[in-house]
Amino acid sequence: MQLYKNQELKIYNSLTSKKEVFNPINEGHVGMYVCGPTVYSNVHLGNVRTFMSFDMIFRYLKHLGYKVRYVRNITDAGHLTDDADSGEDKIAKKARLEQIEPMEVVQMYTIDFHNILNKFNFLPPSIEPTATGHIIEQIEIIKEILDKGFAYEVNGSVYFDVHKFNESHEYGKLSGRNLEDLVHNSRALDGQSDKKNPQDFALWKKAEPQHIMRWPSPWSDGFPGWHLECTAMSTKYLGEQFDIHGGGMDLKFPHHECEIAQAEACNNQSPVNVWMHANMLKMNGQKMAKSTGNSINPGELLSGDNDILSKAYSPSAIRFFMMQSSYRSILDLTDDGLLAAEKAYRKLMEAINSLPNLKVSNNSTTDFDVASWKQQCYDAMNDDFNTPILIAELFSAIKFINQIKDGKATISQEDFNTLTNTLHVFVFDVLGLLNITENNDSGSDKLSDTVQLLINMRAEARANKDFALSDKIRDELAAIGIQLKDGKDGTTFSTN
């Protein structure tokens, strides 16, 4: 099943600002690193969108037959709340506020993170390393950078010398900046810094006495700089050069820029072939971010417990909503948008669930060519993971299915198999949607039987033209959230 040999995948590379044909370093294998969350509060939906984009990418790469090693880290070491030398680390701050151990903060929100991702049907990454588990590797990298002369020590802290680095390398190539501009436009710091230049960034910070999260190092008891962990862990698990590095758009500068600098300082080669950046999620037209308060927890979306929402949404409806836009576009989360997506998602599922009952004929009508439709689905995904186009293709298949149901088209057994298989692959394996199954909760058999009883009674009443009774059954069931659907083959129901 090495589909990648027949499919030409193109990926938009942030480093070159172009779509490029994807060729992994080792044929058949892909190394992918994605910057994970800092676990100091509940994940907000923007994080989920980014990770969902990479989940979809992971899924498609796997479907193409690649052996993918997908590394997504957990940032659990404290990083500073601002870039000056003073400032508390985020995890310690949260720990102080809630009067718990920093590692309790980490544990609590790591669990929350995993719970949420499970609800949204994420595949687990191959490796999920933590920053605190790789302090030694980070110290080794600092030593290496110091040896190469691209860092300096001041008062127990070690800083990366961006200006020195820029003499022989190109700092800013990912984000399209040059150092001169950065110098020109950097805000005046108060001069309290140990840094030689404001553009320099910390590799190691000496801990203040009250700082709880600290580790010994050759320079001081302290903690690593926040760009370093990704370099340490990506190098350890994927090598000095690997295929894909992803993250949110907001990490492009300075985080990813600094990662490149660190890795190049160490190994004198560019660490990553393809840089991918997932775009931001807005909410009602405003930037969504933890720091501004304009953010929504995934949990609130699933429970409907938020002012902007008219109702609760299922994880798959939300996933569908996100997959309807391209991962590189800014997406605006609104109640109307979710409502529309939920309906579309249901339509998709109803058609898929009707497939087993579809009548198969000796041959297919010619106006819908299943084989070329299938390739169009691949073409959509091959074009930089264009899920909106893929979904449009899925709906053209849905239309075909409905035409068969109406007797306006026919399908051969072979085409039927291809259609069914392809729909399952893209809807469930690639997009990662979950099926709506009628009455899927365990223990709902009794509910199902009860409703069936009422359906039968209503059918009798209708046969006797006792419409007062039949309408009463229908309306009162609707009032408690059970909707009856009269179809040609009898009545079914759905719960809200």
Add this chain to the structure above:
RNA sequence: GGCGUCUUGGCCGAGUGGCUAGGCAGAGGUCUGCAAAACCUUGUACAGCGGUUCGAAUCCGCUAGACGCCUCCA
């Protein structure tokens, strides 16, 4: 201030030199005892102005507006 992105029909959201995106809503229809649901059919769109071109929503320029990064953030 610097760098960058975006502006598509009522809403969301693809596309990017000539050929229907798609979804939701709306309208009409089929089905139904009536509804609902489901299905079918249907659309006025490419911010404004100017330019390049046989032809531009798509390329170039200007204007207006929105946004992102530059400071912790996915």
